[in-house]
Amino acid sequence: MSELLAQIAECIEFGKINKAAPFPPQMKGQDGADELTKQAIEEGVIAQDILTEGLMVGMQKVGVKFRENKVFVPQVLMSAKAMSTAMVHLKPFFLSGEVKQKGTFIIGTVEGDLHDIGKNLVSMMVEGNGWKVVDLGTDVKAEQFVAAMKEHENAFVGLSALLTTTMVNMEKITKAIKEELPNAKVAVGGAPVTADFCAKIGADAYSADPQGLVEYLNSQVA
Template identity: 80%
Template sequence: MSQLLSKIAECIEFGKINKAAPYPPDRKGQDGADELTKQALDEGIKAQTILSDALLPGMEKVGIKFRENKVFVPQVLMSAKAMSTAMVHLKPYFLSGEVKEKGTFVIGTVEGDLHDIGKNLVSMMVEGSGWKVVDLGTDVKADQFVAALKEHENSIVGLSALLTTTMPSMEKITKAIKEAVPNAKVAVGGAPVTDNFRERVGADFYSSNPQGLVEYLNSQVD
């Protein structure tokens, strides 16, 4: 069992989606996350075990490598694709309650900003770490974030911005969230954002990379 789980973890880490996928070249023709996850379920390995002992460790390694500049966005996207392919097999177990999600993370690019690459990358990394992600898209206004937080109680919210010109929106939205949902935790990120900015606007967390956010989110789980 442990050998099969290790193989699945490696497929996530190196972005091996399925047998037909040519990437990575050294695993061409080998089973990928798709086939191996199905095999694990067929052999009676619990979905929760596959998630916690194979998928999450594989994605965590990718996150750490990305933070350390050992892999880059294309490799992370391949790993995220392998993860989502494996998750298709586990979805019924999430719906039945057999597999537990860690919590809910609401994310969006703030009002006035239409950039979504960073947001999408963060979303995939967070989802790949066992969280439910509610992606509000781009150009998201304060009332949309507040409505999502009220709909998904006890969720944590992430605000993304790529432009310095939209940083005032991030400040306005953070204040609106704190007024409407005082206990809400707000994380901010994006190219122009700094920890000093986070402190000034009253947000709870800042990270320059997705893995830092994942580790913060995991630290908030009871």
């Protein structure tokens, strides 16, 4: 059984979606995350174990490699696609409550900014590590973040920006969230964002890469 979970983790790590997928070349013709997850469920593996000992292990390895510049965005996207394919088989177990998620993470690119690649990468990494992700999209205003946080109690929130001109809106949004929900935890990230900027605007966490954010979120619920 642990061998099957290790195979699932490997499919996620290397982005092997299904048997038909040509990528990665070294796994050509082998079953992918799709077939193996289905097989694990049919063989009676607990869905929670598939998530924590299969999918999450693979995503964590990709996250660390990405941080260390050993893999790049296309590889991470393939891993995320493999994970999403596997998650389809687990969805019924999430809905029934049999699989527990760690918490809820709300994310959006801030008002005035339409860039979403970084945000999407973060969403995929966080979801792949066992969190429910609520993606508000791009050009998200303060009131939209606040409304989402009121709808999802005790959720964490992430603000993304790619431009120095839109980065300033992070301060306005963080203040609005803190005024309405003083205990809210706000994480910020994006190319121009720094730890100093995070401290200056009163946000709670900054990470230069998705894996750092995952580690911060996990530390908050440990």
